[in-house]
Amino acid sequence: MNEEHTRQDAPLLYSYERFAQAKLFMFRKWCELAAERQRTRPTDLSGSCKYGSLFMKRVFGGTIRGHYEHQYNVIDGRIVDLSHDAKDVGRICNPYLHEPEYFTLPEKHVALNACLPRVNDWAMQFLTELERLDAKASKQNQEPR
Numbered sequence: 001m002n003e004e005h006t007r008q009d010a011p012l013l014y015s016y017e018r019f020a021q022a023k024l025f026m027f028r029k030w031c032e033l034a035a036e037r038q039r040t041r042p043t044d045l046s047g048s049c050k051y052g053s054l055f056m057k058r059v060f061g062g063t064i065r066g067h068y069e070h071q072y073n074v075i076d077g078r079i080v081d082l083s084h085d086a087k088d089v090g091r092i093c094n095p096y097l098h099e100p101e102y103f104t105l106p107e108k109h110v111a112l113n114a115c116l117p118r119v120n121d122w123a124m125q126f127l128t129e130l131e132r133l134d135a136k137a138s139k140q141n142q143e144p145r
Contacts, residue, residue, distance in 0.1 A: 010061030011127055014075045018130075022059060023082050025126050026052055033118075045083035050115050051122075052082035058123035067099040 012018055023045075030048050031041055045052060053064045053071045062075030069092050072081035079096055081089070089095050102108060 010057070010059055012059050012130070014060040014062070014080065018060070019080065019082075021130065022056065022126065025122075025129065026055060026082050029122050044086040046086040046088035048086070049081075049083050049089075050112060051119055054112065054115055054119040055122055055126075056080060056082060058119060059126060064103070065096075065098040067097045067102050070095045072096060 026048065027042075027045060030045055030051070033051075034040065034042050042048075049066070049071045053066070053073050056062070056073045056075070057064055060073070060075050060080070062073045062080065064071055065074050065079075066072055070083075070089055072079060072084075072095070074080065081095075083089050
């Protein structure tokens, strides 16, 4: 995890459509995680930025940026944040501040590494779901009308 904040190539090309699909998927997984931990069902992606930014990096590449209150992605030069409309992000004065030294803290590496097994599983599940959706759409487009 030492370079989690640096550029990474990824299996999917980022698009607004794929962002919307990733956001829905991430919210579903965030709710499942809350249930697993016997917590109240979330109303948005508040508190999910570590998971969300790692997930987006695995799926779309780019870099992880952030500071002690929030982290997000930069993909092809644009800020991409799955939790952009979450209540906790809305309360932050400057959510898109980037403090590179924050990512050098050993505690930060431990926290991110703890999320990785789950995030890697989620990324594989998401990519598999997209493959199925794309195959289904392709098949429907090939059927005579």
